[in-house]
Amino acid sequence: MKITRLTLWQADLPLTKPYFLSGGRLKFERLDSTFVRIDTDEGLSGWGEACPWGHTYLPAHGPGVRAGIETLAPSLLGLDPRRLGLVERAMDLCLPGHLYAKAPLDMACWDIAGQAAGLPIADMLGGRHPDPTPIASSISTDTPEGMLANIQSYRALGYRVHSVKVGADTEEDIRRIRHLEAHRLPEERILYDVNRAWTRREAVIVMNAVAGLGITVEQPCETLDDLAAIRALTSCPISVDERLETLRDMTRIARDGLAEVVNIKLNRVGGLTKAARIRDLALAHGFQCYVMATGGSALADTEAAHLAQSIPPEARLGTWSCQEMLARDVLPGSGARNRGGHLDAPTAPGLGAAPDPALLGAPVATYGT
Ligand code: MG
Secondary structure, three states: OOEEEEEEEEEEEEEEEEEEOHHHOOEEEEEEEEEEEEEEOOOOEEEEEEOOOOOOOOOOOHHHHHHHHHHHHHHHOOOOOOOHHHHHHHHHHHOOOOHHHHHHHHHHHHHHHHHHHOOEHHHHOOOOOOOOEEEEEEEOOOOHHHHHHHHHHHHOOOOOEEEEEOOOOHHHHHHHHHHHHHOOOOOOEEEEEOOOOOOHHHHHHHHHHOHHHOOEEEOOOOOHHHHHHHHOOOOOOEEEOOOOOOHHHHHHHHHOOOOOEEEEEHHHHOOHHHHHHHHHHHHHOOOEEEEEOOOOOHHHHHHHHHHHHOOOHHHEEEEEOHHHHEOOOOOOOOOOOOOOOEEOOOOOOEOOOOOOHHHHOOOOEEEEO
16 A cells, blocks of 8 residues: 555634633734645555644744645655555654654554554554543633632533643632632532643642642643753652653653653654653653643544544543633544543544544645546
């Protein structure tokens, strides 16, 4: 089987309401998503999506995805998409780094490989655990009362896991955390996500003030060196998100004991092939994991649902369903969807999800024949 053509679409995915990231630093109202379909000479096609969470969150942006794919496409034409390690190597030799541009191509190849094998991707990744994955809401920074009201609106949809964005004034953050913990349901889990917004001093002040509440804080400071420094001064469990990009990062996080939880974002780490190795290393060292897209439609959520469901339930803390924050659905009725606050990976071969090309409009680029 050979890759014969790559077709690209760009789609604006408007949010249902403006989003403020931790500390109110970032506000945006739409996502710039890129969809790619890879066609083969045997009639199988696979879909991928890359959708950065705005362009100020990570070093990634929509035009960069499309420019990266333009550079990578010639290295993929003629390859067998089922030989995922060879596809990965071809992309890494063609364009070092730029993981977020490689991720949708890797995703489309996994989709084809699964269809060819007659297996859903979760089974290709080692096997599906039957329990669906709890979805974490994404609660943007607000007053303590406003954030609780937002959590309550997600509760009504069945959510029991919440990723709450903090990372502003330390006194206000302590108030937010205490207020939400005081109103947390017994079966609920809240992850306090700082998105790198605290200085080391601010992190130590807040984390020590609330350490007795048993909470977990995600990416409190910018770098892994920062995490190593505050580890010595706080007892609060830590989750690493933005600074987990490569297998080498995961190795350091495990070796130096920098965290207890990792958040594997598929687009950031370069797709399923690389993410599966990070998963294995994390599980070998007793980490618990969140697995999610960086953003995007139900297609990106479906990819994350497959990887998440390959992780045993005791190590799997949650995923995300960005699709529910969007005012536009380009694959109605297809892919992993919220069922009582959980995502269940499709059982059809491959991704088990595909956008409706008619809803994507005209392609922006085609490579190959
Ligand atoms: Mg995070």
